[in-house]
Amino acid sequence: MKWQRLLADAITTADGLLTSLGLDIRHLPEIDNRPDFPIRVPQPFIDRMKRGDPSDPLLRQVLAVSDERHPMPGFTQNPLQELDGPIPGVLHKYRSRVLLIYRGGCAVNCRYCFRRHFPYQNRTLVRHDLDDVVEYLEAHSEINEVIFSGGDPLMADDGALASFFQRLEAISSIRRLRIHTRLPVVIPERVTDTFCQTIASITLPVIVVLHINHANEIDEALINAVSRLRTVCRSILNQSVILAGINDSADDLITLSERLFEAGIDPYYLNVLDRVSGAHHFDVPEEKLQILHQALLDALPGFLVPKLVKEVPGIGHKVLW
Numbered sequence: 001m002k003w004q005r006l007l008a009d010a011i012t013t014a015d016g017l018l019t020s021l022g023l024d025i026r027h028l029p030e031i032d033n034r035p036d037f038p039i040r041v042p043q044p045f046i047d048r049m050k051r052g053d054p055s056d057p058l059l060r061q062v063l064a065v066s067d068e069r070h071p072m073p074g075f076t077q078n079p080l081q082e083l084d085g086p087i088p089g090v091l092h093k094y095r096s097r098v099l100l101i102y103r104g105g106c107a108v109n110c111r112y113c114f115r116r117h118f119p120y121q122n123r124t125l126v127r128h129d130l131d132d133v134v135e136y137l138e139a140h141s142e143i144n145e146v147i148f149s150g151g152d153p154l155m156a157d158d159g160a161l162a163s164f165f166q167r168l169e170a171i172s173s174i175r176r177l178r179i180h181t182r183l184p185v186v187i188p189e190r191v192t193d194t195f196c197q198t199i200a201s202i203t204l205p206v207i208v209v210l211h212i213n214h215a216n217e218i219d220e221a222l223i224n225a226v227s228r229l230r231t232v233c234r235s236i237l238n239q240s241v242i243l244a245g246i247n248d249s250a251d252d253l254i255t256l257s258e259r260l261f262e263a264g265i266d267p268y269y270l271n272v273l274d275r276v277s278g279a280h281h282f283d284v285p286e287e288k289l290q291i292l293h294q295a296l297l298d299a300l301p302g303f304l305v306p307k308l309v310k311e312v313p314g315i316g317h318k319v320l321w
């Protein structure tokens, strides 16, 4: 099935999600049926969940629960203080890199997302803003890398991406493009032939950073999609968020790194949870983070140990934690 159809058919209610997994409200009394941040889960991701298991680690990433409504000190709507870029939809946090909020929507709504309250409606790039972006990049020759973010940048169609890539390619100071996306993970069909041809046709190296938190997210369809991407991209990396109840055990994280490697993906970052309101139930205590990271260092070769990092507002790089 085409990725656009899978996207349009995504499940958007807690009841629909539970029904498709053979669960009911008795198994999950804590669910929130009317969350402010809507539920959205495409079928290929649901297919990787274990039927009848209310603790499934993929289900728990996407199921809204009543805990999200409880305010928690230190957890805020805009934890990274990201609203003020030079142009709406452009964040210039790192000197040599610029981050584009290229599209506002996502194929999946992850409950821990640090942009779950982000005002996408007036801070997302739309067609008429692209001239401003190109002008900004031409005026800032210290920027050599463009990072596509969102939302999910692969919500854009292949034609829009192709024409924008070509405009970026014409800017002499730009040396590479980076695409941060979760879409191929939840809908592997998004890795179309046209998308691969688009990447192959530009001279700039392209790096794709996927977002996978648990080994169960990696199935044959994703492995095939990654293998297509590997033929045209310079590298395929992964970043995860460490999440209580999802992947906060040494076994989970070691298995994830091993599965990523088997799938042709290099572990890159293990992000400490950004303290966004609605996500406090995913927080992992500081001491446990250090213990888990040490367990990875003890068990894995260096190239399979992701860097444990945190984004700190006002600091122009990720902070090693």
Ligand code: SF4
Binding pocket: 105, 106, 107, 108, 109, 110, 112, 113, 114, 115, 116, 150, 151, 152, 182, 183, 211
């Ligand atoms: S796909 Fe990424 S941006 Fe979208 S909700 Fe999930 S974590 Fe947030």
